[in-house]
Amino acid sequence: MDTRQLKTLVAITTYRTFSKAAEIVGLTPSAVSQQIQALESELNVKIFERASRPPSLTTEGRQVLELAKEILHLEENTIAGLRGRKMSGTIRLGTVRTSALNLLPQAVVAMHDKYPALKINLRVGFSSAMISDVASGRLDAAVVAEHVSLPPQLRWSPFLHEPLWIIAPETVTERDPIHLLGSYPFVRFATNVPLSNLIDTEISRLGVVTLDVAEIDTIGAIVTCVRQGLGISVVPHSAVQSPDADRVIKLPFGNPHITRRIGIVERINAPRGEVIERLHALLAELCGEYGVQRD
Template identity: 30%
Template structure:
């Protein structure tokens, strides 16, 4: 059995769509469909059935799903096991975009100094997508936001840094009250469909602020550039030194309370990884590098 076909079958089941699975895998839908037919011929059983525009596993397909993840993980471990040089290979790392612009470059610099022959395959995405890729054995670790549900025993999480909300403003506004800026200046809004943008929206509502919205976009770094150009102010998670700028300032905002009286928690960034991986020694090094970088970042 071609382990790639099995991995792609799991992706099809996870997405419920051959076309979406093909898009995420970087293949054509026809290629994925051909692989699924080859897998069915090899096993001599029907694995998928169409239901409208989606596909669902048959009873046999569901049984393959139940064992498939373990088989893919074992294949990954076997590849690592037979590598003759134990410090040479590939570490598959996922990251949220804000970490890439924040402290991840420091982490990668420290890691590659310790493991110069390890290649890092970096995937950028939002936290739910990275988590899905991790549990499907497509990633070894992910630098992402804290998830809102309990993790399975096969996955571990270590928090690295908290990212409280800050107001981004021009340097000439550094002495102004941040809430006054949010009330009176145009807002370059962080996308409300993202965790940080949703956090900012809840904060504005808690403070009773109805801002004059000018632009809404999904990049904190782009928001910083627009604020520097005088297009308004931003309310975003503090990603660290990535928000530094000669004509830009960051202003801390007063905390707000939850309905139960507790202070609303800031956004939390950490490292998520699979426990059963032969790349675990590299993940451990990556975690130490990330912890060191988090201590030195503002």
Template identity: 30%
Template structure:
């Protein structure tokens, strides 16, 4: 049994359902169910009345809930105060693979130059996992792609949006984005990357029949594969440099064109929210410079 189990209990209690709690925690309902079961097994007592369909906390559960809340709160306190007592201003941020090298280095450099007492740690990963870590207070904020629905307790600040494009190599000669996608093999982005999910949805929405030939982890590799003539793909416009663009056929993806939205996500009322505010400003001025 670990803190995570108590957090699950608390979240389920607040969400009034396993499914909703799962969404809040950025895991699947099955995972929540398992965590609660483990908790019940280790304590050897029923916490929920399973005869009701969204299982409801029973008396035992209610009474434990209070104590669990207190414990988790103290635990969180421990983490935050331990950190803040030393270095004033410390920021752990997550960032999805791909945009880190293009966006963050300059931003952080100027942030640190302007506020030398601020220390930053970056962690890369996939949107969903980063979100989970923000929720668990393991990160202060995360730069993620296109979170469809955000729990009440979190907020999102848009950073930038870029259009998605269909790319295919010069040997083919499609007349439209549809044809480019349907007439060739399709090179798709990993289906558990945020952007990969978004593209999936869009494809369904447009009723496209694609022949999935490959599944890759990064947009850059998709560009490379397309260049090599192995199929067509969908990537954010920004990922295609001008030189590369000359060797590809490029169509806007979707009608109207689909965009990926890169946002900064954080918990509401984070104690370090002033800091992520600074980060956000820095990001903005950084982006302004580029255009």
């Protein structure tokens, strides 16, 4: 098994045909087939179901593909490190959906502009899955909310400490937060993530019974619904930084004002530590007055 075979395998699964993969890796289609057959023979597994069009991965094939990606990722970053190019190679970054609204795309673009040899492979998911993938090495780091506990091999560094706001359509004249929460249609953030639990816990503590009109699992969609007049809701500060957010009113949520922290989770002594540190500094800068620099 060599990296040429693994790159060919990844190309096939990316471009979905042997012929297109052959163009990408600079081989003939027959040479691509020979590489995959040699890999199957060496590993004693069947990687592709060739009867289907396009060819589909078998169960064993999916396992080989994951292994191939891990090996190629390690090879790329090892070569970059040995050549002294710490800000090159590929970093695999995960993020929860709420922090992906505005901050992370800006940071990824800025990192690419500043370090063109560095590639950031971004994946969006739930925090528990992101943390597990960082611990196992499937991700180099992830942007997640503060957690009560983490595996001992991980550390979490906050870059954002932001307030939560009650948002309402600009036509609403009520300015008392408690009365607003209890008397207007409420768009609930309905998903099993720390932010949703934080909001629900504080509403319960305030003794408010909301008049739920909708349950939505993305913050961006909630802001849109509020802006269109469907009801009120509670969202983090980063969700109301777009130009369209000027069309909603904001009131402090909670007593005292509730805040949340977002940070980067990584393995202790992570091999891409310098890249992660610079990404953290950039994110903290983009957060403005709510940014938190690393200790």
